[in-house]
Amino acid sequence: DQQVKQNSPSLSVQEGRISILNCDYTNSMFDYFLWYKKYPAEGPTFLISISSIKDKNEDGRFTVFLNKSAKHLSLHIVPSQPGDSAVYFCAASGYGQNFVFGPGTRLSVLP
Amino acid sequence: DVKVTQSSRYLVKRTGEKVFLECVQDMDHENMFWYRQDPGLGLRLIYFSYDVKMKEKGDIPEGYSVSREKKERFSLILESASTNQTSMYLCASSRGTGQGIGETQYFGPGTRLLVL
Numbered sequence: 127d128q129q130v131k132q133n134s135p136s137l138s139v140q141e142g143r144i145s146i147l148n149c150d151y152t153n154s155m156f157d158y159f160l161w162y163k164k165y166p167a168e169g170p171t172f173l174i175s176i177s178s179i180k181d182k183n184e185d186g187r188f189t190v191f192l193n194k195s196a197k198h199l200s201l202h203i204v205p206s207q208p209g210d211s212a213v214y215f216c217a218a219s220g221y222g223q224n225f226v227f228g229p230g231t232r233l234s235v236l237p
Numbered sequence: 238d239v240k241v242t243q244s245s246r247y248l249v250k251r252t253g254e255k256v257f258l259e260c261v262q263d264m265d266h267e268n269m270f271w272y273r274q275d276p277g278l279g280l281r282l283i284y285f286s287y288d289v290k291m292k293e294k295g296d297i298p299e300g301y302s303v304s305r306e307k308k309e310r311f312s313l314i315l316e317s318a319s320t321n322q323t324s325m326y327l328c329a330s331s332r333g334t335g336q337g338i339g340e341t342q343y344f345g346p347g348t349r350l351l352v353l
Contacts, residue, residue: 135277160341169241169327169344170280215279224270224295225342227280 132228145203149216156218164213206235241345249351256315260328267333269311273324318352
């Protein structure tokens with residue numbers, strides 16, 4: 127049973143518009159969440175994080191929102207650029223636990 | 238910048254061969270991890286290590302072993318490669334602050350292994 131779910135395997139967005147990537151989790155002990163971005167033939171690179179004491183974290187064009195009651199987080203990219211085309215992984219952990227990764231969402235930003 | 242390097246980008250091996258995947262990090266990180274990435278399954282943890290000569294099983298350790306003789310180096314060993322071990326293997330490291338292991342991990346470029 128997957129503890130971290132990304133129910134959209136792929137997403138296409140026009141350049142300049144908003145991209146919204148969603149992630150759901152089942153373990154209520156998770157209190158720290160990361161988003162990674164992965165280009166083909168490269169390792170994942172850290173993008174942005176959020177801890178459970180916050181409901182929003184922003185870094186430039188990237189914002190992560192956390193809804194603890196719904197066990198849901200989302201990554202917003204505004205405005206989307208062609209260079210954002212990649213696979214995005216959501217990851218979650220609790221204290222003393224390793225990260226659990228979601229299956230990823232492939233984002234395509236169309237020029 | 239943290240740098241995590243993996244010894245090979247692509248490997249082709251035959252069923253039954255012993256396979257070594259090497260990972261080196263240059264930031265004096267305490268924690269190191271081996272994952273495999275498969276389509277639709279995301280990253281799954283094989284083994285991890287908090288310290289030299291220390292190892293812990295992850296979620297899918299069967300068919301794998303690891304070695305950490307030096308702090309900067311973490312090796313993944315496939316004792317007898319099988320076709321279902323064809324995958325992308327990713328090594329990662331994290332600083333290890335003693336505050337729990339939920340820290341940002343830095344990944345290497347990955348090794349794509351094909352077992353024939």
